[in-house]
Amino acid sequence: MLRMSRTASAVAIIAATAGASAGLSGAPALADPTNAHQVTAGIADCGSAGTFTFVVTGNSGKGTAWNVAFVRATGGGRAVFHPRSLDLVFTSPDGAFPEQASKRSGPGPVSCTISAVPFPGATLTGTVTGTLTWRG
Numbered sequence: 001m002l003r004m005s006r007t008a009s010a011v012a013i014i015a016a017t018a019g020a021s022a023g024l025s026g027a028p029a030l031a032d033p034t035n036a037h038q039v040t041a042g043i044a045d046c047g048s049a050g051t052f053t054f055v056v057t058g059n060s061g062k063g064t065a066w067n068v069a070f071v072r073a074t075g076g077g078r079a080v081f082h083p084r085s086l087d088l089v090f091t092s093p094d095g096a097f098p099e100q101a102s103k104r105s106g107p108g109p110v111s112c113t114i115s116a117v118p119f120p121g122a123t124l125t126g127t128v129t130g131t132l133t134w135r136g
């Protein structure tokens with residue numbers, strides 16, 4: 001696995017990595033990870049693949065894992081997003097912190113623009129690529 005910063009691992013997807021969503025279901029995706037430790041929720045616009053709300057959980061700050069994102073489509077479909085690359089900017093009152101990382105396999109076939117609020121006063125924006133595994 002690639003070693004990533006704490007900021008990147010918390011969102012790697014965010015791959016979505018989560019915020020309010022106009023017209024999108026706020027219901028938790030899959031196994032209700034919204035109650036998990038270190039959760040970030042947001043919106044992902046994945047072009048022809050769709051627009052989703054997403055939830056990604058942290059990995060206790062170890063910075064060593066590529067976390068999946070749990071997504072929900074506007075029509076109610078659920079999927080798991082497996083990240084392969086990211087180009088993100090974490091912004092807080094302390095400044096803007098860009099993060100780029102890619103697995104050896106390179107970018108995935110699905111590219112998403114994400115927007116999230118990891119905590120009050122902070123934003124996470126950028127692009128992630130990966131694959132979607134639909135669950136229903």
